[in-house]
Amino acid sequence: MGMQLGYTMMTEQAGPKDLVSHVVGAEEVGFDFSVCSDHYFPWLDEMGHAPHAWTVLGAAAQATSRIPLMTYVTCPSFRYHPAVVAQKAATLQLLSDGRFTLGLGSGENLNEHVVGGGWPAADVRQEMLVEAATIIRDLFDGEGYTNFRGEHFDVESAKLFDLPETRVPIGIAVSGKQSGEIAGELADLMIAVEPNAELGEYFDAAGGAGKPRVGQMPISFGTDKAAAVTRAHTLFRWFGLGWKVNAELPGPPAFDSASSFVREEDVDSSIPCGDDVDAVIEAAKEYADAGFTHLALVQIGGDQQAPFLEWSRTALMPAWREAFGG
Amino acid sequence: MGMQLGYTMMTEQAGPKDLVSHVVGAEEVGFDFSVCSDHYFPWLAEMGHSPHAWTVLGAAAQATSRIPLMTYVTCPSFRYHPAVVAQKAATLQLLSDGRFTLGLGSGENLNEHIVGVGWPPADVRQEMLVEAIHIIRELFDGEGYTNYRGEHFQVESAKLWDLPEQRVPIAVAASGKQSCTIAGELADALVAGEPNPKHGEWFAAAGGAGKPRYGQLPIAFDTDRAAAVRRARELFRWGSLGWKVNTELPGPPAFDAASAFVREEDIAESILCGDDVDAVIETARTYADAGITHMSIVQIGGDQQWPFLDWARTTLLPAWREAFGD
Numbered sequence: 066m067g068m069q070l071g072y073t074m075m076t077e078q079a080g081p082k083d084l085v086s087h088v089v090g091a092e093e094v095g096f097d098f099s100v101c102s103d104h105y106f107p108w109l110d111e112m113g114h115a116p117h118a119w120t121v122l123g124a125a126a127q128a129t130s131r132i133p134l135m136t137y138v139t140c141p142s143f144r145y146h147p148a149v150v151a152q153k154a155a156t157l158q159l160l161s162d163g164r165f166t167l168g169l170g171s172g173e174n175l176n177e178h179v180v181g182g183g184w185p186a187a188d189v190r191q192e193m194l195v196e197a198a199t200i201i202r203d204l205f206d207g208e209g210y211t212n213f214r215g216e217h218f219d220v221e222s223a224k225l226f227d228l229p230e231t232r233v234p235i236g237i238a239v240s241g242k243q244s245g246e247i248a249g250e251l252a253d254l255m256i257a258v259e260p261n262a263e264l265g266e267y268f269d270a271a272g273g274a275g276k277p278r279v280g281q282m283p284i285s286f287g288t289d290k291a292a293a294v295t296r297a298h299t300l301f302r303w304f305g306l307g308w309k310v311n312a313e314l315p316g317p318p319a320f321d322s323a324s325s326f327v328r329e330e331d332v333d334s335s336i337p338c339g340d341d342v343d344a345v346i347e348a349a350k351e352y353a354d355a356g357f358t359h360l361a362l363v364q365i366g367g368d369q370q371a372p373f374l375e376w377s378r379t380a381l382m383p384a385w386r387e388a389f390g391g
Numbered sequence: 392m393g394m395q396l397g398y399t400m401m402t403e404q405a406g407p408k409d410l411v412s413h414v415v416g417a418e419e420v421g422f423d424f425s426v427c428s429d430h431y432f433p434w435l436a437e438m439g440h441s442p443h444a445w446t447v448l449g450a451a452a453q454a455t456s457r458i459p460l461m462t463y464v465t466c467p468s469f470r471y472h473p474a475v476v477a478q479k480a481a482t483l484q485l486l487s488d489g490r491f492t493l494g495l496g497s498g499e500n501l502n503e504h505i506v507g508v509g510w511p512p513a514d515v516r517q518e519m520l521v522e523a524i525h526i527i528r529e530l531f532d533g534e535g536y537t538n539y540r541g542e543h544f545q546v547e548s549a550k551l552w553d554l555p556e557q558r559v560p561i562a563v564a565a566s567g568k569q570s571c572t573i574a575g576e577l578a579d580a581l582v583a584g585e586p587n588p589k590h591g592e593w594f595a596a597a598g599g600a601g602k603p604r605y606g607q608l609p610i611a612f613d614t615d616r617a618a619a620v621r622r623a624r625e626l627f628r629w630g631s632l633g634w635k636v637n638t639e640l641p642g643p644p645a646f647d648a649a650s651a652f653v654r655e656e657d658i659a660e661s662i663l664c665g666d667d668v669d670a671v672i673e674t675a676r677t678y679a680d681a682g683i684t685h686m687s688i689v690q691i692g693g694d695q696q697w698p699f700l701d702w703a704r705t706t707l708l709p710a711w712r713e714a715f716g717d
Contacts, residue, residue, distance in 0.1 A: 080553050081485045081486045082486060105475075107552060114552050114553055115552040116482040116552075117445075117479040119445060120448065120449035120479050120482045122449065123445070123447060123448065123450040124452055124486050126449075126450055127411065127450035145475070152431060152441075153445075156407045156442040156443040159406060159407045179474045179475075180546070180547070219506065221505055222642055224432075226433060226440050227406050227440055315548065
């Protein structure tokens, strides 16, 4: 099978009912899988939304019947306790008849700051993620009771009573060598948002060889190219700041400030805008060349999903299958 | 309007897909509302289940269109952070088109022990509940950012981005004067642990006059009364231990030990078993007389919901309407 095409339920830009109807549309159109972000805040005020991802995913599992669902990504270390994340994931796997993948990451201050307590350094966040993934794996094993006394988390006699027959696969977000090794050791698949082959090599070396790699790429589809660029700038000007910035800033006002020097031409040169399907395929090829097996597109603009889905059906899907098989 | 009849999605005794199909059945049969427990553990190993309530409720909101939904009850103090409970509740209210009520309580060691911080005494748990309600109410107010530095919880610059037009009503579980007073001061409805008119009086005196009061009654419906009694003993022998015990014990083995002296005849005296509709109405009347406006029935036995729903349609609902009005 070639590189699979995914749809993104981006919770920062649409309300819960719209997100559910969009993923129903994506299933109808023929997307191979879907992913869903998990936020407490949008990146920018202009994006305007942040419903609770797991409640939305429960509804999405009920409303769809074929399309795989995935958190992309949940941080199990601050807002949520890892033992609760394991329970939610197992329940969603049952509700979706085995269509769920648990994507985990080390978190963003944007979302995790709400619980107070301060924002630890990146290596501490990675340690927390490792502890959390270890706890979740132990609960998924389903052998007796889980007890854990870590540096960051305690678990006292926990056990999942509703455990699916199809174990929930765990994906871990990778942005460098340290996280690549963690993913290789602990995850069933790798998650990354840049087409960097090195990340896959770190993953392979630590045990990830042959396992799926799920990437993500924003586009701003629109038949009016100028409007598409303007929309991408309005809603996604934070994107190019990169994860060294995006994991650290505490709220939309900070992202507004940090992105104040990003111009429309900067956005235009980094995000495919308009309706040129070849440009999307060309950008997607970079991910395929870097070893990605799954690529989820984000259509920028919560109110621009229906035209994107229609274009996907008529133009993108046929071109994608031709380029990447399927 | 007379006393309303509710259906209970008891997560301790059924898996997520069954819970969703049961509440769809309850809507079809004509129940006035539904409530859903929120556990990490069943009371007894024999009950066998404990899926994540909020993911199930997301699916239930999608699968139903009329019946009100309610957590009965969620503890916002240990497994969950109150700011996340507020986000989940707002999302569920949007997904259900305004059918959701957030029922809150101070928690049970059975479910909350998993996060491993020890079990504080009852008055501390009440303090935590009060702080959590303040946080949730402020987030529901939706005026600017919520900051909170309490004895037990911190909230740092939180805000709900997807806030329903129809505010989520908050109900608070109470079992004595202190908790009824808290409910009267802070809640839109009372969840009463027993049909005690005093609870309603305390609630009213503290500000709850004219507001809804919820009650709950377990029954073991079955045309074979002896089988019903056996089932009730097998799955509900913990029920009569009372809340002074049931909030404190840490797991199913402790509930098994604590209920070792409860005999079938004890169960037959305290839980309605069989198919005598008049007995159900008579017991429900003690709740109506105590001022309860909404009464949910728990049918004991995860695999005994369909015969109960059918009996509810043919027998219980007509008798209920005759006794308590529409």
